[in-house]
Amino acid sequence: MAGSGEGEARQGPNGLAERVPWLARLVTRLAGLVPWLRWPGMPGGRRLVQAVFLVAFVVLFVRMRYPFHPSPAPDLLLRTSPLAPLFFGAADRAVPWAWWPGLVVLALTPLLGRFFCSWVCPLGAMLDLVGERLAPADQARQGAQARSWPAGKFLVLAAVVAAAVAGLHAWFFFDPLAVANRGMTVVLFPLGTWAAQGVAGLLELVPGAGGLAGTLRRSLRGWVMPEGQTEPAFFWFTAVFFLGLLATEWVTRRFWCRTLCPAGALLALCSRFRGVRRQVDSSCVQCRQCSRRCPMGAIPDDDVTATARGECTLCLDCLDHCPVGLRAIGFVPGWAPWPEGMPVPTVPLGFAAVTPVDLTRRRLLQAAAGGLLAAGGARVALDDPRVSSQLIRPPGALPEPAFLERCIRCLACVRVCSSNGGCLQPAGFEAGFPRLWTPRAHMKAGYCEYNCNLCGQVCPTGAIKRLPEAEKQKTVMGQACFNKNHCIPYAKLTDCLVCEEHCPLPEKAIQTHEREVDLPDGSRRKVKFPYVVPERCIGCGICEHKCPLPGTATGVFVVRAYENR
Amino acid sequence: MKRRAFLKMTGGALAAAGLGSLVPGAISPTRAQDAATGQASGPAAATTGAPEVVLVENGEPVALLQAALKEMGGMGKFVSRGDVVVVKPNIGWDRPPELAGNTNPDLVAEVVKECLNAGAKVVKVFDRTCNNPLRCYANSGIEAAAAGAGAEVSQIDESRFKTIGLKNGEAVKSWDIYQDYLEADKVINVPIAKHHGLARVTLGLKNLMGVMGGQRGQIHNPFDKKLNDIAGEILPTLTIIDAYRLLMNNGPSGGNPADVKLAKTLIMSPCTVSADLTALPLFGLQVGDLPYLQEAVNRKMFKFDPARLNVKKLSLS
Ligand code: SF4
Ligand code: SF4
Ligand code: SF4
Numbered sequence: 001m002a003g004s005g006e007g008e009a010r011q012g013p014n015g016l017a018e019r020v021p022w023l024a025r026l027v028t029r030l031a032g033l034v035p036w037l038r039w040p041g042m043p044g045g046r047r048l049v050q051a052v053f054l055v056a057f058v059v060l061f062v063r064m065r066y067p068f069h070p071s072p073a074p075d076l077l078l079r080t081s082p083l084a085p086l087f088f089g090a091a092d093r094a095v096p097w098a099w100w101p102g103l104v105v106l107a108l109t110p111l112l113g114r115f116f117c118s119w120v121c122p123l124g125a126m127l128d129l130v131g132e133r134l135a136p137a138d139q140a141r142q143g144a145q146a147r148s149w150p151a152g153k154f155l156v157l158a159a160v161v162a163a164a165v166a167g168l169h170a171w172f173f174f175d176p177l178a179v180a181n182r183g184m185t186v187v188l189f190p191l192g193t194w195a196a197q198g199v200a201g202l203l204e205l206v207p208g209a210g211g212l213a214g215t216l217r218r219s220l221r222g223w224v225m226p227e228g229q230t231e232p233a234f235f236w237f238t239a240v241f242f243l244g245l246l247a248t249e250w251v252t253r254r255f256w257c258r259t260l261c262p263a264g265a266l267l268a269l270c271s272r273f274r275g276v277r278r279q280v281d282s283s284c285v286q287c288r289q290c291s292r293r294c295p296m297g298a299i300p301d302d303d304v305t306a307t308a309r310g311e312c313t314l315c316l317d318c319l320d321h322c323p324v325g326l327r328a329i330g331f332v333p334g335w336a337p338w339p340e341g342m343p344v345p346t347v348p349l350g351f352a353a354v355t356p357v358d359l360t361r362r363r364l365l366q367a368a369a370g371g372l373l374a375a376g377g378a379r380v381a382l383d384d385p386r387v388s389s390q391l392i393r394p395p396g397a398l399p400e401p402a403f404l405e406r407c408i409r410c411l412a413c414v415r416v417c418s419s420n421g422g423c424l425q426p427a428g429f430e431a432g433f434p435r436l437w438t439p440r441a442h443m444k445a446g447y448c449e450y451n452c453n454l455c456g457q458v459c460p461t462g463a464i465k466r467l468p469e470a471e472k473q474k475t476v477m478g479q480a481c482f483n484k485n486h487c488i489p490y491a492k493l494t495d496c497l498v499c500e501e502h503c504p505l506p507e508k509a510i511q512t513h514e515r516e517v518d519l520p521d522g523s524r525r526k527v528k529f530p531y532v533v534p535e536r537c538i539g540c541g542i543c544e545h546k547c548p549l550p551g552t553a554t555g556v557f558v559v560r561a562y563e564n565r
Numbered sequence: 566m567k568r569r570a571f572l573k574m575t576g577g578a579l580a581a582a583g584l585g586s587l588v589p590g591a592i593s594p595t596r597a598q599d600a601a602t603g604q605a606s607g608p609a610a611a612t613t614g615a616p617e618v619v620l621v622e623n624g625e626p627v628a629l630l631q632a633a634l635k636e637m638g639g640m641g642k643f644v645s646r647g648d649v650v651v652v653k654p655n656i657g658w659d660r661p662p663e664l665a666g667n668t669n670p671d672l673v674a675e676v677v678k679e680c681l682n683a684g685a686k687v688v689k690v691f692d693r694t695c696n697n698p699l700r701c702y703a704n705s706g707i708e709a710a711a712a713g714a715g716a717e718v719s720q721i722d723e724s725r726f727k728t729i730g731l732k733n734g735e736a737v738k739s740w741d742i743y744q745d746y747l748e749a750d751k752v753i754n755v756p757i758a759k760h761h762g763l764a765r766v767t768l769g770l771k772n773l774m775g776v777m778g779g780q781r782g783q784i785h786n787p788f789d790k791k792l793n794d795i796a797g798e799i800l801p802t803l804t805i806i807d808a809y810r811l812l813m814n815n816g817p818s819g820g821n822p823a824d825v826k827l828a829k830t831l832i833m834s835p836c837t838v839s840a841d842l843t844a845l846p847l848f849g850l851q852v853g854d855l856p857y858l859q860e861a862v863n864r865k866m867f868k869f870d871p872a873r874l875n876v877k878k879l880s881l882s
Contacts, residue, residue, distance in 0.1 A: 066697065066699050066700060067699070067703065226699055226720075227697075227699065228723065419697075419699065420697055420700070421697065422697075449659065449696060449697050449700065450659065450696075450820075451659050451700065451704070452697075452700070488786055492786075494786045494787060495763055495785065495786055495787075495788060496763070496782075496785045496786050497762050497763040497785060498782040498785050500762045500763070501695075501761065501762055501763065501817060501818070502695060502818065503818070504696075504818055504820060505815075505820065506815060506819075506820035506821035506824075507815060507821060508762075508815050512762065528762070528763070546695070546782055547782065548780055548782030548783045548785065548786075
């Protein structure tokens with residue numbers, strides 16, 4: 001990694017500039033426009049774009065429900081993940097065109113650097129919201145002086161790549177799009193809607209505000225949550241993980257992006273010879289405001305003319321902090337000559353020009369070895385059949401190994417299911433680490449709605465197949481079993497048949513046979529005893545869901561068996 | 566949240582709960598029933614010459630309803646000017662009308678129109694569904710049809726159930742009933758006649774389960790007693806049984822077109838039990854085949870004596 005530096009970087013593309021002059025002119029023109037993205041006097045353009053992407057992300061998230069809106073595709077922005085095309089492309093040995101938004105990001109990065117991180121990424125936008133609006137304006141959290149470890153993200157990337165090569169797919173635990181959608185599904189949306197309803201409830205108590213409260217409730221119902229309050233499983237850990245991630249903003253601005261995000265690491269690598277770089281001219285008075293405020297710590301404190309190419313996200317905050325009237329900062333093509341009279345940066349060159357640390361080969365190997373070990377652990381750890389037999393997957397899920405490889409744990413399926421049958425819930429630790437956050441059908445929380453096929457429609461990865469409705473209705477998720485020790489007719493010799501009533505199949509998979517039984521008082525009574533016709537049952541679980549017996553004592557329950565996968 | 570804000574909120578909620586139970590006359594569990602009894606019981610019905618039950622065959626849903634209402638003397642006999650009316654169809658299942666899992670949407674819309682024409686202040690339509698309510702309301706066609714006819718169609722809000730005491734309850738002494746139902750001046754019960762595994766056939770009485778809260782599965786045992794315990798307390802003003810399409814098997818959810826029989830029939834009566842009894846021959850059944858209906862008869866939950874029921878039958882053609 002070491003050995004190449006700012007000087008070399010400037011020479012490298014020089015040849016390109018001579019060979020393709022029109023491209024060079026275009027890039028120069030574009031780079032000259034960059035500062036204009038900041039509107040005079042206010043931190044405009046970039047933030048506007050970032051806000052638009054965040055709002056679009058939230059709107060698409062909210063629209064992931066019944067009634068279904070197929071266009072724009074609800075998973076469109078999830079597919080901006082730059083990591084997914086890498087891993088899926090490698091797995092399929094094909095260009096993953098379905099991930100075209102992510103491919104566009106990857107294609108633009110060599111030109112613009114990590115622009116994705118401060119313009120597009122919804123997790124980055126959430127972090128900015130927290131870091132700029134909620135966390136105290138403490139100088140120690142900002143700029144190059146703040147605590148962070150930029151090498152970390154490369155180690156994470158090395159580890160997840162090594163693990164993936166060895167068969168454990170873990171990169172999506174850290175994929176920013178998956179993390180953001182997971183946080184929305186399990187934490188922000190449920191808490192947010194709960195709070196909004198609370199506000200409406202409070203308003204109702206205020207004299208004269210009843211109408212307002214009604215409007216709030218109606219618009220919540222109409223626009224945001226026509227279904228009831230969602231109650232996600234595995235809430236507590238996910239909340240700690242996700243809110244904890246946002247809370248790193250109290251330590252360091254963009255701590256996640258500087259230190260942990262493997263997508264950031266990948267984009268940093270793609271920014272090695274970025275086409276547009278920051279340039280400081282001789283009007284700079286060395287006030288070092290830019291270095292102290294840069295959210296990414298990309299500007300070394302001891303040399304404000306330098307910029308770490310793999311850290312700078314083109315957020316343009318440095319322009320805002322450069323003393324008014326000076327405007328010493330500009331953006332120029334990567335190969336533009338160093339300005340007259342400016343000292344060439346004194347910071348260490350080499351990989352440090354990409355990121356301000358010395359990332360040693362030894363560390364990278366260690367991280368990769370860690371990834372391998374994790375893959376080994378996942379391979380040898382007992383996959384407890386008592387647990388896996390309960391992991392009922394969404395209808396149309398790929399066979400388990402392929403499913404675990406594809407599913408990025410974005411929980412889009414869980415989100416859409418919450419406005420349908422509501423059975424899908426994220427798996428927790430009980431399912432084992434490699435299955436963390438995968439969708440599983442929890443038939444007491446909900447059931448699979450017979451006429452619904454929406455989880456397959458919103459899954460961005462194809463981990464759940466896009467089944468036409470008629471095919472989905474024949475897709476077996478599992479198999480209902482009666483527990484005669486609990487089931488009321490068997491255990492209490494009295495009729496019930498709630499399960500049979502709800503079985504959605506045109507020819508019910510629960511049938512009954514009527515027998516006369518002896519009662520303790522010597523009398524006899526006819527009782528209808530239910531049983532399952534295995535060839536018909538698709539394991540939708542509405543029988544288990546509606547069984548009046550509580551919790552684990554249900555008279556009928558679905559197990560993972562005879563699945564079509 | 567700050568502690569003070571939290572305390573305020575809890576206090577507020579408690580106060581609200583307390584206030585709700587103090588508002589006089591806000592909730593009267595038996596109002597709908599009283600209205601029904603006062604309207605058309607015994608001699609009153611006899612003197613006006615209106616039949617106790619009307620059964621109309623051989624027509625489309627709207628025509629069937631119009632014919633039956635004409636026999637009964639018009640909707641004005643049941644709904645008065647300024648009434649808050651609840652029309653309670655069966656919207657239980659995520660099924661299109663052709664599969665006969667839910668009440669016919671055209672019929673529901675026409676009932677709504679009739680109520681409004683009779684001067685109803687507002688007509689509310691709702692049902693506590695078995696499948697996802699959004700899907701049931703949309704795919705049954707009832708949401709669009711009823712709203713188009715001017716009704717206020719809303720989904721059940723689980724926080725709006727109110728526990729009522731069941732004075733004649735044998736197996737249960739109290740149950741949760743939907744507040745809008747309890748507060749209505751008049752209730753028009755519009756079930757669809759269909760097969761049901763446990764009950765054999767579901768009709769007017771069982772349709773009332775759609776306004777019952779709590780764990781409805783528990784009503785299934787003992788079904789005959791619990792259903793009547795609760796239904797007996799909340800009988801509607803008028804029951805209109807949709808027998809246009811009958812679901813003959815695999816009910817109540819249905820789904821198999823082969824199980825649907827086009828009967829083109831409608832039954833109307835101010836007495837739910839009488840209406841239900843009149844519908845049995847459509848399925849080739851007798852009251853003894855339906856223990857819950859037998860139980861209702863035994864408990865005298867009817868307004869008209871089943872032994873000498875005055876059923877007016879007519880056929881449109
Ligand atoms: S098909 Fe079933 S599991 Fe999938 S979203 Fe719909 S209800 Fe949920
Ligand atoms: S199955 Fe698809 S939609 Fe669900 S979490 Fe996995 S990738 Fe996301
Ligand atoms: S799981 Fe239950 S309700 Fe679903 S098809 Fe099987 S028996 Fe029927």
